[in-house]
Amino acid sequence: MAIERTFSIIKPDAVAKNNIGAIYNRFETAGLKIIASKMVHLSKEQAEGFYAEHSERPFFGALVAFMTSGPIMVQALEGENAVLAHRDILGATDPADAASGTIRADFAESIDENAAHGSDSVASAEREVAYFFSTEELCPRTR
Numbered sequence: 490m491a492i493e494r495t496f497s498i499i500k501p502d503a504v505a506k507n508n509i510g511a512i513y514n515r516f517e518t519a520g521l522k523i524i525a526s527k528m529v530h531l532s533k534e535q536a537e538g539f540y541a542e543h544s545e546r547p548f549f550g551a552l553v554a555f556m557t558s559g560p561i562m563v564q565a566l567e568g569e570n571a572v573l574a575h576r577d578i579l580g581a582t583d584p585a586d587a588a589s590g591t592i593r594a595d596f597a598e599s600i601d602e603n604a605a606h607g608s609d610s611v612a613s614a615e616r617e618v619a620y621f622f623s624t625e626e627l628c629p630r631t632r
């Protein structure tokens with residue numbers, strides 16, 4: 490299997506509930522290694538840029554307001570099939586549809602405050618990691 494990188498956000502709701510460590514534990518249990526991590530409080534421009542592909546969707550304004558409502562944790566993760574492995578433990582976008590034992594089932598309240606983000610493809614992961622981290626900030630851990 491291929492060693493991949495993916496990008497994760499622990500969103501403002503989960504940070505506010507003090508669930509950073511619990512969610513990091515899910516990554517590590519799934520064999521995903523954190524290779525960069527930081528806390529940031531997004532500006533409106535940063536949130537709009539990150540979610541630009543959704544700019545025409547009706548929920549865009551609410552999404553940007555939520556993502557700027559408090560600090561978030563951003564992570565680059567590395568591991569075998571990391572993009573899909575991370576999406577699997579994340580669960581469906583709407584926590585009501587998320588499989589039991591997934592991050593969104595266990596830590597999210599609603600589709601618009603759904604605890605965490607995970608890249609949906611290798612191409613998205615590359616773009617999203619680069620949106621937040623320079624090459625020098627990444628610490629590869631899988632040989």
Ligand code: UDP
Nearest residue numbers: 543548552581582600601602603606607609
């Ligand atoms: N979102 C929302 N309302 C919706 C659909 C999506 O608030 O009806 C938000 C939600 O926070 C989601 C994000 O927009 O995580 C991006 O949506 P996407 O469809 O890409 O879902 P994801 O890849 O995050 O599961």
